[in-house]
Amino acid sequence: MVPLPCIEAGMKLATFNVNSIRQRAGHVARFLDRVKPEILFLQETRCTAEQVPAGEFEALGYTAHAVGQSGGRNGVAVIANIPFEVVAEVLPGDAEDSQARYIEIRAGGLNAAGIYLPNGNSGGEAGFAYKIGWMERLRAVAAERLDTFTPFAMLGDFNVCPTPADLAPGALPPTDALVRPESRAQFRALLHLGLTDALRALHPAETLFTYWDYGAAFETNRGLRIDHVLLSPDLAERLEACEVDTMPRSETQPSDHTPVIATLR
Template sequence: MKFATWNINSIRQRRDLVLQWLEREQPDLLGLQEIKCTDEQFPADAFREAGYESVVVGQKSYNGVAILSRVPFTLAHRTLPGWDTDPPQARYVEIRTDTLTFGNLYLPNGNSGGEAGYDNKLSFMSALREHARDMLRAGTDFVLAGDYNVCPTDEDLAPGALSPDDALVRPASRAAFRSLLWLGLTDALRALHPQGRFYTFWDYQAGAWPRDSGLCIDHALLSPRLAERLLTAMPDREERGMKQPSDHVPLVVTLRDGDGAR
């Protein structure tokens, strides 16, 4: 089983990049964030021709999440249980396959809208923790993958890349991320690479990519039985060097084959 998460920063602008990547990497599941289009505008037909069915939770010009799958699935949730906003924000979608539940999320950045905007970020993380707790209690094998907009430790950002009061590194943001791990979830990348700098995002500004001034803000958290099957996890850095790339790259995870769903 191979899956990936990728903040694509406009699927209509980068559809061909995704198609090329799918052909090369052949993942079973791909979670996309910040697709920046409505459901009707999403290029589902192009992905179907490539062998992938889509489930889309879109929003005009902003946010938006989608999952591409080449394995059979059922839709579980189009919103994060327990998290409501007015107006609604397209930030979560969840599916079930024969072997796992896959939740794809785009967590609020938290740097806009003052303290209310930051509280919105924390409320999402709180609802995510409760949803994860419920799935753990039910014995579900699941992945929560996506753009978390959190650098969990100082090693997850280049020196000087963010100010200490940035929402991605504020103590409450990091504590909320740790609370997911304390439930019993496993950070796929850090389980295999506990030390070192592995980035998934480089800003378009100030020469961040050529200077390698990046952030690790895209994560894949695994429930316990899936963590036992973890084989590899690594950002695909090459995508950032493509023509007109997203400012994020895919985080790719592989699991050893399991023996059935729970």
């Protein structure tokens, strides 16, 4: 494997579906100030790139780069306190796909992609087919990175509960796109390439969720694990810790998701 001389011990990679960055810039700023990740990927920013309140993060020493979409839908962004180069703002494989769901950067000796994978429950079977096709394109990108021995991390809202242990009993019907066999098979296909599910690697049997619907779901822990950090073999060897940070979900007017943080030794 190629050496990773630029990765410092304790480097933190994080992901957070904010469900509107303009409503939850304060939640993100408090997370950055408290946890201090080197790289944070956001999903569901729900605004154009110009509408992301980057100045709030610059005051903390972070640079933001967003891929937005009009109409208050989708949207992804990266916020980092180390230099980075944007590698891609769209998932390769479909020139007609205009949804803002992918951003990839090169920073600190690795490539890192932030993704907002389609939910697959809207639009009938065509909507579900878009989800599966998107996952197939994602697998092709991951395969290329691994084939070239590029240290690679993939973080974000995958909208997949990989196993029955990744959702509260009865939280979803078996027909839901997040648990359909085809979705789970596509997630396993990513792992079969050689990627490691960082949270499960260190917490194989623990009940851990990253999403709780609004209402009483958080208080009763009726949640889902759909936000994931996947690591290439060389990065998995450096994995020191991976945790779900529930503090942002317990704040006032939170996102329905909460961050996942992976620390590399």
